[in-house]
Amino acid sequence: MTSFFSERTAEYSILPVVVSYLQRRFGAAVPMYYWASREGNSVAREVHDGRHVRMLALFARRPKSVTKRTMSGKLNAELFEFADRAERHGVPTVAGFPVVRDLFELGEDFQTFWFPLTRSPAQEVFFQVDLTRPNPTPMSQNGRPIRTVELCDLGDTVSSAAVLSWKAAMAAISDARTSPRMGGAAFWGGSPYNPVYVLVPA
Incomplete structure (x- = not known):
């Protein structure tokens, strides 16, 4: 299905909404994009020794096949597989x-x-949105x-997430990123579908 912007562009727009809400609710929330050779390295582990966090993994999706009346989207199977692995770590x-019709919206x-x-x-999971409805x-x-859920529900979910040490949090990310479809770890140790993480200090 065709689209007019990338998941990274969508990420730049929706991530601040989540981070801002979680900051108001918990006092602090930090967005993080994981690299095994940066956030996952021994220096980061030493710097953040003693830190404990709750985490939310966020995948951005993008509208496709947009017309004046409808748009469509897809939740890839790899996203659900990642979620299942991440859930094992809390x-x-x-x-x-x-839900936008063009980039500038x-x-x-x-x-x-x-x-x-x-x-x-x-x-x-393929889905369609009827844009002619007042509440699509x-x-x-x-x-x-x-x-779907609201931001307050995401806050409740984060509140119930596991409290992890920095070392355990990075290990959880590394494990969740391992893709069975790729026969193990993909380039840089993960799936081609990689989320951004929001860390809430515990």
């Missing part, structure tokens, strides 16, 4: 989908669908609404 995962007050990815079947809802191919 790390929740969410996908954010900005990302600079306005736009709606975002937040899809919780835990306890979901590891298969691709993502609908699956069989016509059923797909579950």
Whole structure:
């Protein structure tokens, strides 16, 4: 399906919304993009020794096949597989989908669908959004609404996440990024689908 911007562009727009909310709720929240040779190295481990955090993994998704009346999107199977692995470490995962018709609407007050990815079947999920409705809802191919949550629900999820030491948090990320579809670890030790993380000090 065609689109008009990348997941990284979507990430730049939806991440500040999540970080700002979590900062207000918990007092501090830090976005992090993980590199094994940076955040995952021994220097970072020494610098952050004694730190404990709760984490949220966030995948940005992008609108596709946009018309004046509808847009569509997809949640890849790899995202659900990542979420299943992350959940074993007490790390929740969410996908954010900005409901915008063009790039510049990302600079306005736009709606975002937040899809919780835990306890979901590891298969691709295609959905469509009817833009003519006053309160659009993502609908699956069989016509059923797909579950989304609000920011306050994400806050509750983070509150219930496992408290991890820095070393355990980085190990959890490393394990969750290991992709069975790639026959083990992909380039730089992870899946080609990599989330951004929000760390909340515990």
